[in-house]
Amino acid sequence: MTGSSPTSPISAWRESWLNWLAAERQYAAHTLDAYARDVDTYLSFLDQQSSTPNPPDRHDFRSFLATQQAKNLGHATLARRVSAVRNFYQFGARNGYVKKIDLSWMKPPKRPHLIPKDLPDTDIHTILNVIDSSNQPDWLKNRDKALLMLLYGCGLRISEALNLTAAELPLSEWLRIKGKGSKYRDVPVLKAVADAVHTAAATCPFQPQDQQLLWRSSRGGPLNARTVQRLIEKIRTELGLPEHVTPHTLRHAFATHLLAGGGDLRAIQQLLGHASLSTTQRYTHVDSEQLMEVHHQTHPRAKAYAK
Known part of the structure; x- marks a missing residue:
């Protein structure tokens, strides 16, 4: 120095x-x-x-x-x-090294007003790796990792993930979710996600009864959304990720990556539980080249018109 x-x-x-x-x-x-x-x-x-x-x-x-x-x-x-x-x-x-002073003026320049960029798949893997390498007890690492995998792997809202009960274990290939407006939807569950949830449940020192909420805090009570938000904030700081990265960003990434891979927008709408297709469109941040590629590959007349 x-x-x-x-x-x-x-x-x-x-x-x-x-x-x-x-x-x-x-x-x-x-x-x-x-x-x-x-x-x-x-x-x-x-x-x-x-x-x-x-x-x-x-x-x-x-x-x-x-x-x-x-x-x-x-x-x-x-x-x-x-x-x-x-x-x-x-x-x-x-701690007495400097006198107390108002530091409200000590802030970064305003971020340019841009449409939030999608969170790349590589960043999501890095986030999970940060959890694995943290100093927390293993059961907390398992819990945090499984929760984030649910958000990204199933496109759940944080409230939906936290509302899972012990009675819903073991997870099958499909999970019935009660979303906004008490509307239900079925979402597929990847084996890696199911395995992570089962590991988290098995290693948790606080075992809830069937109808009790599955996710537990470090003291044994029900886990709240703010704890998950603080987890992402800490990881975001560690990795230097943009400020817009929140637990909800993983749900956005779920939709965007499905669409980028050729997924049908209507099907993605159903998986997310959106009443309006326009809401799903706002969720998906896919560039024009990706949309054009999906269009050319899936439109029944694309090849005929190209001749």
């Missing part, structure tokens, strides 16, 4: 902060490395400007942000960098 010796107050502050992220927040090693680089970049900038990090200065921060934007960094990287610096100061204020 530039601008401070290993025994300086800033170095002690930084070291204490990183230890806290590792021990209390249980950040993965690559996330800690990213946060350390982000804060070191900021401290190095201040050193070059002959400025000090204590107290935080709005003008210095905006100048730093401008230099980062000039490097054409992605919005997710900028957002993570700002988040790291703000977290560094918040920790410092709580």
Whole structure:
């Protein structure tokens, strides 16, 4: 780290902060490395400007942000960098390294108003791998992984996944879901998804009765949606994924990937439980080339008209 010796107050502050992220927040090693680089970049900038990090200065921060934007960094990287610096100061204020100050002005530039991009299949696999490599007990890892596989593999809403009861096990090839407006629909269940759910249920130390909700919190009560949202938020930060990635994004990805693979939009509408086809169309983010390819391959007159 530039601008401070290993025994300086800033170095002690930084070291204490990183230890806290590792021990209390249980950040993965690559996330800690990213946060350390982000804060070191900021401290190095201040050193070059002959400025000090204590107290935080709005003008210095905006100048730093401008230099980062000039490097054409992605919005997710900028957002993570700002988040790291703000977290560094918040920790410092709580532990006496810096005086308490309003940091509401310390925020990244606004994201351009774009249609949210689809979450690639590779990112979904990476998310599941992050869960596997976490420091949680095995049963919690199994639970989290199975839940996310249900959202992506079956296209469920988070509320629908959390409303599954123990009586619905073992899962068969089809699962009956009670959706919005108390309307029921049947969705196919991939073997990998069923296996993940069965493993999660078998390893859970809290075994619910038949009509009780299947998913349990770390204390044994019913799992709530906010816990799953926090899980995705943590993984999103670790991987530097866009802010629009939420549990619901996995449902969007389910629909988009089916359509991209040649799936029928009406069938996807039924799988999602949408009353209107227009709602399904908004869910699917497939580019024009993919749509054209599906059209040419499936339209009964496509080959005839091409002659």
